[in-house]
Amino acid sequence: MNIASSLAxxxxxxxxxxxxxxxxxxxxxxxxxxxxxxxxxxKVLRLTTSFVFGVGVMTVLLLSFVSLVLLDVFGGQTPQxxxxxxxxxxxxxxxxxxxxxYRRAKGTSLWIPRPIxxxxxxxxxxxxxxxxxxxxxxxxxxxxxxxxxxxxxxSALVLIQLSPVWQLVGIATYAVISLLxxxxxxxxxxxxxxxxxxxxxxxxxxxxxxxxxxxGLIILGFYVYVVEVLGSTVGGV
Amino acid sequence: xxxxxxxxxxxxxxPSENFSREKLHxxxxxxxxxxxxxxxxxxxxxxxxxxxxxxxxxxxxxxTSHDVRRITVKHLRTHHPDAAYIYxxxxxxx
Numbered sequence: 001m002n003i004a005s006s007l008a009x010x011x012x013x014x015x016x017x018x019x020x021x022x023x024x025x026x027x028x029x030x031x032x033x034x035x036x037x038x039x040x041x042x043k044v045l046r047l048t049t050s051f052v053f054g055v056g057v058m059t060v061l062l063l064s065f066v067s068l069v070l071l072d073v074f075g076g077q078t079p080q081x082x083x084x085x086x087x088x089x090x091x092x093x094x095x096x097x098x099x100x101x102y103r104r105a106k107g108t109s110l111w112i113p114r115p116i117x118x119x120x121x122x123x124x125x126x127x128x129x130x131x132x133x134x135x136x137x138x139x140x141x142x143x144x145x146x147x148x149x150x151x152x153x154x155s156a157l158v159l160i161q162l163s164p165v166w167q168l169v170g171i172a173t174y175a176v177i178s179l180l181x182x183x184x185x186x187x188x189x190x191x192x193x194x195x196x197x198x199x200x201x202x203x204x205x206x207x208x209x210x211x212x213x214x215x216g217l218i219i220l221g222f223y224v225y226v227v228e229v230l231g232s233t234v235g236g237v
Numbered sequence: 238x239x240x241x242x243x244x245x246x247x248x249x250x251x252p253s254e255n256f257s258r259e260k261l262h263x264x265x266x267x268x269x270x271x272x273x274x275x276x277x278x279x280x281x282x283x284x285x286x287x288x289x290x291x292x293x294x295x296x297x298x299x300x301t302s303h304d305v306r307r308i309t310v311k312h313l314r315t316h317h318p319d320a321a322y323i324y325x326x327x328x329x330x331x
Binding site: 109 | 271276322
């Protein structure tokens, strides 16, 4: 696989990651609590910035960790069966996202374990310092691990085939693109938009986002399967 | 100010507590402020909605927190639909 294809797969995986909504929900709530508690706009901006930074750091750590483990186990030559398992994970999570991502009720509640959702909700309410917002960002990435593990795993498989410099470029590309949706919400909150309008848009479009994320995972799985499993099998014959 | 009314929290999963006007007022105020309502207007809306909820509560010996939330949203919607939406969505966001 050439560098352009590798970066394209990483970019698509990161875009799918960006469409997952737990961190966006937590950021919306955090903004609401901070503004509702009469905090200054500068303080609101500091809290939300720290949160986004926390999400970015945990995303980079997670991707690097998975890449390191895969590199340690397989070296630069990943067996085809591992690619097939990675594609299976993408298909499986894609179908699960289609079926289960949002709860069938009002609002934007997600199919994540309720204790995790309650914990994030309570912590969001209690967050008043930048360091707390940063750690909330770290935690919220772990909260949606069940969904983001598929794009992260396939990106890690692609990353370990690249040279060290391109690995860094790939990790940076993944981190920047996966933060796109969060950055948009951060800009909207920072520029004084009403949270009700942001939440209304999210609620009105939640099934579209769910369909897009699920479809993206399946398309990515299909592409990687054709290139890495079928392509090398046919090429080998 | 506390009325002698028991609020049953989350269908009895948490201990009941006395109704607190301050707590209700603070939650409505926070919802109004979070949609960028000026402080003075937010205070008067919180005051008016709290009064309406208390007059509804006076005829009841005990209610659930869900009922209080529902009635609050109903009254808040007449004053400030955006704040009512945020108030309603608060527990439905994550």
